Amino acid sequence: xxxxxVAITGLGCICAAGNxxxxxxxxxxxxxxxxxPPLRFSSNHPIRYPVFEIPDFAEPSGMLRTSALGLHxxxxxxxxxxxxxxxxxTLRVGVCMGTTVGCAMSNETFCREYRSGNLPDMTLMxxxxxxxxxxxxxxxxxxxxxxxxxxxxCSSGTDAIGLAASWIRSGxxxxxxxxxxxxxxxxxxxxxxxxLISDENPCRPFDINRKGLxxxxxxxxxxxxxxxxxxxxxxxxxSFMLGYGSACDAYHLTAPxxxxxxxxxxxxxxxxxxxxxxxxxxxxxxxxxxxPENDKVETRVLAExxxxxxxxxxxxxxxxxxxxxxxxxxxxxxxxxxxxxxxASAGFxxxxxxxxxxxxxxxxxxxxxIALSGSLxxxxxxxxxxLGKAGES
Amino acid sequence: MNTIEKLKKILxxxxxxxxxxxxxxxxxxxxxxxxxxxxxxxxxELVVLVQKYFGIEIKDMEEGRxxxxxxxxxxxxxxxxxxxx
Amino acid sequence: MKITILGIGVAGGFGTxxxxxxxxxxxxxxxxxxxxxxxxxxxxxxxAFRADTSRLxxxxxxxxxxxxxxxxxxxxxGAYLALEDAGLLADGCHDQLGVVIATGYGATGTxxxxxxxxxxxxxxxxxxxxxANSVHNxxxxxxxxxxxxxxxxxxxxxFHHSVPSALQTASLWLTEGxxxxxxxGAVEELSELIGYAWYRQRGYPVHAGMKxxxxxxxxxxxGEGAAFMLLSRRDEERExxxxxxxxxxxxxxxxxxxxxxxxxxxxxxxxxxxxxxxxATVAEHxxxxxxxxxxxxxxAGPAFDLAAAALMLKNDQTYPDPSGGTCDFQATVxxxxxIIRTSRISSLxxxxxxxxxxxxxxxx
Numbered sequence: 001x002x003x004x005x006v007a008i009t010g011l012g013c014i015c016a017a018g019n020x021x022x023x024x025x026x027x028x029x030x031x032x033x034x035x036x037p038p039l040r041f042s043s044n045h046p047i048r049y050p051v052f053e054i055p056d057f058a059e060p061s062g063m064l065r066t067s068a069l070g071l072h073x074x075x076x077x078x079x080x081x082x083x084x085x086x087x088x089x090t091l092r093v094g095v096c097m098g099t100t101v102g103c104a105m106s107n108e109t110f111c112r113e114y115r116s117g118n119l120p121d122m123t124l125m126x127x128x129x130x131x132x133x134x135x136x137x138x139x140x141x142x143x144x145x146x147x148x149x150x151x152x153x154c155s156s157g158t159d160a161i162g163l164a165a166s167w168i169r170s171g172x173x174x175x176x177x178x179x180x181x182x183x184x185x186x187x188x189x190x191x192x193x194x195x196l197i198s199d200e201n202p203c204r205p206f207d208i209n210r211k212g213l214x215x216x217x218x219x220x221x222x223x224x225x226x227x228x229x230x231x232x233x234x235x236x237x238x239s240f241m242l243g244y245g246s247a248c249d250a251y252h253l254t255a256p257x258x259x260x261x262x263x264x265x266x267x268x269x270x271x272x273x274x275x276x277x278x279x280x281x282x283x284x285x286x287x288x289x290x291x292p293e294n295d296k297v298e299t300r301v302l303a304e305x306x307x308x309x310x311x312x313x314x315x316x317x318x319x320x321x322x323x324x325x326x327x328x329x330x331x332x333x334x335x336x337x338x339x340x341x342x343x344a345s346a347g348f349x350x351x352x353x354x355x356x357x358x359x360x361x362x363x364x365x366x367x368x369x370i371a372l373s374g375s376l377x378x379x380x381x382x383x384x385x386x387l388g389k390a391g392e393s
Numbered sequence: 394m395n396t397i398e399k400l401k402k403i404l405x406x407x408x409x410x411x412x413x414x415x416x417x418x419x420x421x422x423x424x425x426x427x428x429x430x431x432x433x434x435x436x437x438e439l440v441v442l443v444q445k446y447f448g449i450e451i452k453d454m455e456e457g458r459x460x461x462x463x464x465x466x467x468x469x470x471x472x473x474x475x476x477x478x
Numbered sequence: 479m480k481i482t483i484l485g486i487g488v489a490g491g492f493g494t495x496x497x498x499x500x501x502x503x504x505x506x507x508x509x510x511x512x513x514x515x516x517x518x519x520x521x522x523x524x525x526a527f528r529a530d531t532s533r534l535x536x537x538x539x540x541x542x543x544x545x546x547x548x549x550x551x552x553x554x555x556g557a558y559l560a561l562e563d564a565g566l567l568a569d570g571c572h573d574q575l576g577v578v579i580a581t582g583y584g585a586t587g588t589x590x591x592x593x594x595x596x597x598x599x600x601x602x603x604x605x606x607x608x609x610a611n612s613v614h615n616x617x618x619x620x621x622x623x624x625x626x627x628x629x630x631x632x633x634x635x636x637f638h639h640s641v642p643s644a645l646q647t648a649s650l651w652l653t654e655g656x657x658x659x660x661x662x663g664a665v666e667e668l669s670e671l672i673g674y675a676w677y678r679q680r681g682y683p684v685h686a687g688m689k690x691x692x693x694x695x696x697x698x699x700x701g702e703g704a705a706f707m708l709l710s711r712r713d714e715e716r717e718x719x720x721x722x723x724x725x726x727x728x729x730x731x732x733x734x735x736x737x738x739x740x741x742x743x744x745x746x747x748x749x750x751x752x753x754x755x756x757x758a759t760v761a762e763h764x765x766x767x768x769x770x771x772x773x774x775x776x777x778a779g780p781a782f783d784l785a786a787a788a789l790m791l792k793n794d795q796t797y798p799d800p801s802g803g804t805c806d807f808q809a810t811v812x813x814x815x816x817i818i819r820t821s822r823i824s825s826l827x828x829x830x831x832x833x834x835x836x837x838x839x840x841x842x
Binding site: 001044092110111115120121129135143146148150152153163170172186187191193246248249253254269 | 616
Binding site: 408409410411430435437438445450 | 540541544545595599602603604605606607610
């Protein structure tokens with residue numbers, strides 16, 4: 001079964017590399033990255049692990065930072081798509097967002113207060129209940145289409161985009177805002193430290209000395225648009241969703257399957273969506289977290305399925321932004337397709353003979369028009385999207 | 394209770410090895426794979442348990458790998474670290 | 479394309495499995511117990527529908543459950559029961575099986591246990607096992623792992639619309655051919671802090687049982703459970719329970735949005751006062767029935783509604799209203815023991831922000 005391509009007409013993102021897509025691209029191509037111990041929260045852990053915080057962003061009171069990041073990116077994406085409120089009101093618009101902490105009832109203060117018998121009031125919980133990342137965007141813009149928050153751990157953002165493309169194709173909605181959002185906080189910070197997959201130094205995806213990830217925070221949104229709406233307003237696409245594939249390792253809660261079978265299935269499925277030849281892939285924006293296991297499995301699969309295709313991880317610039325990662329990497333992938341070049345894979349210095357290959361070490365130009373972005377998640381989920389550069393028509 | 398006995402009790406209780414009693418754990422059996430059947434997630438949990446019950450920090454898995462060979466190896470590691478403290 | 483419900487797996491306040499649910503539906507007797515809130519000044523026993531996962535040992539060896547928390551156990555039990563009910567448990571081969579889980583709150587017990595681990599012993603003692611199990615997709619991951627399901631696997635969290643939203647995703651996967659069969663399930667777990675949050679929000683229940691058709695008053699009860707369905711787009715030779723006719727989600731109930739053709743029967747009242755008026759407005763036209771008094775007002779409720787609807791369609795009979803049919807608006811409430819006189823049953827979920835989810839099942 002093949003699927004018709006779905007147009008992407010707007011992009012928006014915010015992360016440690018910048019508060020807009022243009023800022024992010026400038027920063028990434030300059031090679032800048034500034035992970036540092038967290039400023040927004042403290043910890044009595046003896047080691048201060050670096051993170052990628054967004055320095056100048058404040059969430060409104062009564063809203064989770066996660067959802068505010070998603071909303072910020074949604075505003076940019078809608079403006080980029082040139083979609084005004086009046087026109088949007090005439091359409092059925094859906095919202096599909098990935099997150100990990102955006103709908104977890106995990107508030108440390110509430111928990112501490114309750115355990116000490118202080119009968120905490122519901123203010124903190126109500127903030128969570130009002131902050132479902134997809135609902136926040138739908139509410140802000142008055143959208144009345146489908147609204148879903150995907151919680152597939154680190155592949156959430158990629159899955160949200162894949163699902164939204166299905167919505168457009170099946171006619172469930174005319175326009176879909178799809179992406180992901182996640183904030184930095186003590187819970188995920190301590191969680192990834194406890195798993196011994198956080199690096200004390202700036203993360204080094206694909207390097208022999210890699211020790212793990214640095215967490216980051218981000219919001220990223222893509223506007224997916226039906227051909228019907230696009231022809232009404234004669235809007236040129238920035239990019240096209242050409243394929244999506246997803247498969248579960250069914251292997252382990254936190255470790256990827258050593259043979260990469262799930263990732264292979266996901267890539268195969270995504271390629272099959274539009275009968276794409278692996279040799280036509282110009283580059284791969286890999287998951288590349290910098291954990292020993294992820295990078296090993298992922299590069300071996302890439303070497304087998306997409307041999308010789310240049311790849312990079314942008315997590316060296318943004319940190320691992322969990323539920324937002326797949327979305328922000330999709331936005332970067334689309335932007336790089338337009339530019340015809342990709343930045344160096346930050347943090348990589350020394351090749352690891354155990355890996356299936358080495359990432360690009362400098363700004364690299366390419367001629368192709370198709371790129372792949374993949375995510376591997378806790379729980380064994382592997383998800384892949386394939387984007388195509390928009391033609392001149 | 395010596396370190397070996399204390400460790401076995403911790404393994405059974407905190408890693409939920411409900412089908413075993415502490416006495417049934419062989420001092421020298423491998424903790425991972427064929428022996429007790431623990432996996433990578435248990436390994437990182439064990440790092441936290443050693444910190445929690447003995448106050449000893451194992452910084453990374455390379456350090457842990459030698460210590461986590463068996464119950465007796467881990468007990469020896471803990472005793473040596475405690476003696477050096 | 480036809481999407482058929484081949485099997486149902488349920489565990490909730492009424493018991494475990496389709497038969498016990500059917501018995502509860504026939505008797506119309508709700509059976510809630512309590513959850514103990516230790517830190518409410520005096521310990522408080524809050525009325526709550528509890529689920530029992532002890533039957534899981536029939537499907538999974540104890541050793542494999544060593545690290546699996548209550549949330550994932552509920553999911554696993556629902557999953558195995560649905561496969562057993564469909565007669566596919568012995569099949570063993572579940573590659574290409576998709577898994578879609580709906581959960582409003584996720585693994586809250588483990589989420590708070592993780593926080594406790596570093597509150598009690600310092601940040602350096604944060605438990606990685608609790609962290610790994612606290613992610614919302616842990617039940618989906620454990621189900622895929624134990625079943626060897628290597629198809630797509632997703633978890634959707636949309637509070638009270640989690641069920642229709644997730645079902646919409648499952649239905650799209652089947653339509654697009656991403657999977658031939660999808661194990662769809664709703665999982666909600668009760669934990670002490672969620673119980674406390676519910677209590678702070680809604681107070682101690684005024685009534686002994688739920689009276690969801692008295693839409694002007696609050697009678698919601700908290701609950702936990704799992705409701706699973708095995709959906710298939712092949713298996714043409716199998717009759718199953720019924721078919722999935724339509725799933726719609728969105729905002730704003732436009733007049734006439736409900737297709738009442740063929741004497742549609744509507745479910746969905748759940749005792750929450752904030753959605754009572756909206757429900758009463760929609761429910762003035764179709765015939766209605768309500769069984770939430772058997773399984774609570776939790777966000778898994780719509781999945782239990784669908785299980786009840788599937789049983790009605792399969793058995794061609796209605797069930798009595800556990801609250802005795804007392805209704806404070808103009809409506810035709812189905813009574814127990816009739817033939818259902820329709821081939822279509824819808825479950826409606828509503829939220830305060832004017833959001834809705836509508837799922838319609840129809841007879842094969």
